[in-house]
Amino acid sequence: MPEQAVAGGKENSVETPVESTRERLLNVAEQRFGEGGYEGTSLRAITVAAAANIAAVNYHFGSKEALLRAAVARAMAPVNAERRRRLDQLEASGQPEPEQLIRAFIEPGLDLVLRRGERGAVVARFIGRIAFDPSQRIRELYAAESDPIEARYLSALQTALPQATPDSVAFGYVNMLGLLALHQSQALSRAPGLGDEEDPGKLAENLIAFLVAAFDRGLRS
Amino acid sequence: MPEQAVAGGKENSVETPVESTRERLLNVAEQRFGEGGYEGTSLRAITVAAAANIAAVNYHFGSKEALLRAAVARAMAPVNAERRRRLDQLEASGQPEPEQLIRAFIEPGLDLVLRRGERGAVVARFIGRIAFDPSQRIRELYAAESDPIEARYLSALQTALPQATPDSVAFGYVNMLGLLALHQSQALSRAPGLGDEEDPGKLAENLIAFLVAAFDRGLRS
């Protein structure tokens, strides 16, 4: 077992804690997959950037798709955990408002991930891109990762919006999901300096206000 | 010049007017590109399905990307024309309501394209997919095709929503663009039978209502 990250070597004490090959592959994978998509990114491009051998991918993960799956799972874990935590908290304190539910969905996706400097933006773009990859196979791979919470959000939104039909609540939910993914992937910011990227917090507030209005008054009754 | 589509031959009088190789390539290209994305679709898969030779692509278009560009231009032309027509009409009859502007943007994208049976759905998915392709190069290719109208919509929306800041109007516009593309690409309909695909007209009305509410009350003032 080489490279145990001696945790106090001569150099790279905190800045670069000697990531393992496996971690470097995951880091570079989510960066490159987020930039070029799954089909548009080769394993060789990833392994070169990660200073790893081609065979390391199949050794640590088994295949290109398994690498993607591992990267998606790792990237989604904190987002899902935060969403669960907020849902638990909201449900524990009575009937939540629609805005609180929407906020509990959007903020973990934007805030928690965009506020972490360069790496956070990379993770956000990766998630947003994979969620709507051209290949249905890969979209399902992402959907499987966020499915468990989807049902909780749908029923919570339904009770918070009793006048809306179940179909229209589901319609609003997929719109929320889609808009979040689009802003995460930064595919909407065509020209630089649209006024969004400057402040991720402001983007979250704008998006939440947009969705709250749509949920409150834009769904069929 | 063979295959002049004799316009009244023995068979295939209306059903299959002997499409030229060029037309068959465009038809298959927008179908396959819409299903698998640009990177995920090979020229060989296209030419086999179009019953054409590989070299025909480079003869008629020059390259894979030029084929995509031609397909995008052909698919967007009627949508852009209809949007221009509606904008002209609205501007000729006084100050349009936000809903009228949103309708003039959404309906040509969904209605005009989803109401035309199988081919319309293929074209819609193609447009929606290309608009948010992982590759920035391809997204720009699409954006160039719809840019000319974008400025008109932005200024019309701004005067229809005088209380909203220019930034928030632009924010609403990209959200509208993104949601339309997502519904066109059918990437939002995960499970079959969500209640949307059954009636494209109903989807358009739901989406318009959703967006009108968001524009009217969900933008920063």
Place this chain on the structure above:
DNA sequence: CTCCTGTTCAAACGACCGTTTGAACTATGC
């Protein structure tokens, strides 16, 4: 008929793809 232009074709080009192999290297347990 002969030329000429437009179109199609099989075949091959070099490059890159994801995956596999088997040997080399490293640290640990005995």
Place this chain on the structure above:
DNA sequence: GCATAGTTCAAACGGTCGTTTGAACAGGAG
């Protein structure tokens, strides 16, 4: 010391990619 399990490596595997080539074919004009 030796054996062992975990990890990395250069090299090659068969396949597919987009593109190019040069010959073959088709119809219209002279």
